[in-house]
Amino acid sequence: MSSDPQQGPAPAVGPREVPAWPSPWPYDYAVEGKARTPAQKVERLVPPETRPPVTTTRRGLFGAAAAGWGAFAAAGGVGSLAVVRFLFPNVSFEPPQQFHTKAVGEFGAESVDETYKETHGVWMVNTGGKLMAISTVCTHLGCTPNWQAGDQKFKCPCHGSGYYINGVNFEGPTPRPLERFHLFVDPVTNQVVVDKTRKCQVEQGTCEVRDFYIPV
Ligand code: FES
Structure with a gap:
């Protein structure tokens, strides 16, 4: 040092x-x-x-190609699913528009049968010598009225419209009677069949044909 x-x-x-x-x-x-x-x-x-030189090996090249094709295939699969989904749009499964009920004699006189209210939106009403299929849709704004047996009327909970047992309106804001559906007796089963694809309107006089009532 x-x-x-x-x-x-x-x-x-x-x-x-x-x-x-x-x-x-x-x-x-x-x-x-x-x-x-x-x-x-x-x-x-x-x-x-x-450091060793950077080289591309065959294995690495194939791996990169496989990854690329995999991503391409995945994107194609997603696209295909979207197309298939487009071809099958949302469908609401509603009950059949035509359905069997009971034999004519099983509907009691002056009665409202509510069996089909929830499932098909129909009251089977036997009154005045006629069996009718009356719609459960209020003709004011579409609510579902309730049958009040004590008062012998249909009463809508939304705005208070009232209908007689035959569906004719008499109180509240509704402008017209409940609608009725086509009905007939199945000759094979003897049951009453309701056809909701055809309906009539009392105020237009279209319900007075036999297609819309069965004499009882
Ligand atoms: S919807 Fe029935 S009274 Fe308004």
């Missing part, structure tokens, strides 16, 4: 400070107070001149 007589003896160089175990990975030492990035760590770990 030499020393300059002008500057005095050189400061002694002590051993490098070694961190206690577990020490940080050698290339994790901070540089100027900043932690090294992963790239910097690799840079120090493997000098550029000693």
Whole structure:
């Protein structure tokens, strides 16, 4: 060790400070107070001149191609599903428009049979010597009235419209009677069949034909 007589003896160089175990990975030492990035760590770990050249292997090429085709196929599958979904639009499954009920004699005189109210939206009404199929849709704004046997009337809970047992309106805001459906007796089963594809309107006089009532 030499020393300059002008500057005095050189400061002694002590051993490098070694961190206690577990020490940080050698290339994790901070540089100027900043932690090294992963790239910097690799840079120090493997000098550029000693790194192997970047090459594309056949396996890697096939792998990339397979991944690309996989993504393409997935996108195609999603597109195909969308097309199939488009071909089968939303369908509401409603009860059949024509349905069998009971034999004529099973509907009691001056009665309202509510068997088909919930399932088909029809009251079977036997009154005045006629059996009729009356719609349960209020002719005001479409609510469903209730049959009030004590008052012998249909009463709509929405705005108070009232109808006689034969469906003719007499109170509330509704402008016209309940509608009626076509009905006939099935000659094979002897049951009354209601056909909702045909209906009549009392106020227009179209309900007075035999298609819309059965004499009882
Ligand atoms: S919908 Fe029935 S009275 Fe208004």
